[in-house]
Amino acid sequence: MSDQASRLRNLVEERAEEEAQERTIGELYFGVSEDTRVIAITSGKGGVGKTNLAVNLAVALQLSGKRVMLIDADIGMANVNLLMGSVTNRSLIDLLDDEVQLEDVVEDGVAGVKYISGVAGIEAALNLNRNEQKKLHKKLGRCSEMADIILIDTGAGLNRNVIEFVLAAEEVLLVTTPEPTSLADAYAVIKAYTTYTERRNIKLVVNRIRDEEECEDVAEKINQTTKKFLELTIETLGYIYEDKNVRESVHRQEPFVIVNQDSAASRCIFELARSLLSGEKMSPVSRGWRGFLDRLFGY
Numbered sequence: 535m536s537d538q539a540s541r542l543r544n545l546v547e548e549r550a551e552e553e554a555q556e557r558t559i560g561e562l563y564f565g566v567s568e569d570t571r572v573i574a575i576t577s578g579k580g581g582v583g584k585t586n587l588a589v590n591l592a593v594a595l596q597l598s599g600k601r602v603m604l605i606d607a608d609i610g611m612a613n614v615n616l617l618m619g620s621v622t623n624r625s626l627i628d629l630l631d632d633e634v635q636l637e638d639v640v641e642d643g644v645a646g647v648k649y650i651s652g653v654a655g656i657e658a659a660l661n662l663n664r665n666e667q668k669k670l671h672k673k674l675g676r677c678s679e680m681a682d683i684i685l686i687d688t689g690a691g692l693n694r695n696v697i698e699f700v701l702a703a704e705e706v707l708l709v710t711t712p713e714p715t716s717l718a719d720a721y722a723v724i725k726a727y728t729t730y731t732e733r734r735n736i737k738l739v740v741n742r743i744r745d746e747e748e749c750e751d752v753a754e755k756i757n758q759t760t761k762k763f764l765e766l767t768i769e770t771l772g773y774i775y776e777d778k779n780v781r782e783s784v785h786r787q788e789p790f791v792i793v794n795q796d797s798a799a800s801r802c803i804f805e806l807a808r809s810l811l812s813g814e815k816m817s818p819v820s821r822g823w824r825g826f827l828d829r830l831f832g833y
């Protein structure tokens with residue numbers, strides 16, 4: 535193992551130990567709920583649709599009656615607030631200020647989704663000293679009082695900031711598109727994940743597909759490699775169609791599950807949300823009229 539990798543591993547183990555201790559403190563002081571689900575949304579390659587999934591899934595889960603919190607942990611590319619269509623004054627890092635409480639950094643987003651903006655906050659947070667880390671840790675502990683589900687939009691790739699969030703989360707959604715580069719990078723994430731943790735709860739979401747077969751294709755390709763080299767099968771949570779409504783909603787700065795509830799991408803998101811909540815497989819989503827036309831004219 536390289537020096538860097540072993541340093542990373544030590545760091546991760548250290549944090550896990552501290553977390554275990556702090557959890558008891560959290561329980562004592564804040565009554566931290568054990569039931570809150572924490573789901574990290576990550577990818578190998580950037581620009582594959584993490585933030586769109588995070589925001590729209592958060593809204594869909596909220597609309598289905600859950601209390602959802604979305605934390606923007608994408609360093610440098612933090613843009614959850616853009617897709618929520620709002621400007622935020624404060625980010626996670628402001629919690630280091632003794633005067634600032636969790637409530638001060640939590641924003642009310644679309645449909646009542648609560649979110650914490652990323653901006654430049656997280657990057658600095660990783661260079662914090664122990665005391666500062668503890669402060670953040672303690673203040674953030676109360677997020678679980680505000681939410682049944684916490685979604686974390688992470689950055690792409692394998693850098694320390696990303697992997698820490700991925701490792702700390704109970705569940706991980708790994709987003710990929712059918713592009714070969716995106717697949718290769720997704721595999722790299724799976725490989726890193728299996729190196730650092732015993733957990734195996736990482737599921738694929740295949741974005742920007744033309745038809746269901748393309749999703750099956752992607753899953754098969756990834757699993758050929760993971761089975762061969764890691765003796766591991768990765769489950770697929772589901773897929774999202776390529777849909778021009780996604781880009782339009784990005785321009786409008788409104789989640790597509792709100793602006794165009796009936797679009798192919800929205801119906802996929804609602805189905806993904808249902809699958810996450812029920813534990814059942816995603817039911818097939820039809821692409822509707824456009825899908826019909828595409829098939830008819832052989833696209």
Ligand SMILES: Nc1ncnc2c1ncn2[C@@H]1O[C@H](COP(=O)(O)OP(=O)(O)O)[C@@H](O)[C@H]1O
Pocket residue numbers: 577579580581582583584585586587741742743774775776777778780781784799
């Ligand atoms: N299902 C989709 N259909 C069409 N375009 C999409 C879809 N998902 C993402 N996109 C496009 O990709 C861009 C990048 O998505 P984003 O969620 O910001 O990626 P990431 O967070 O992984 O960097 C979006 O602005 C949108 O234009």
Ligand SMILES: [Mg+2]
Pocket residue numbers: 584585586608611613
């Ligand atoms: Mg993003």
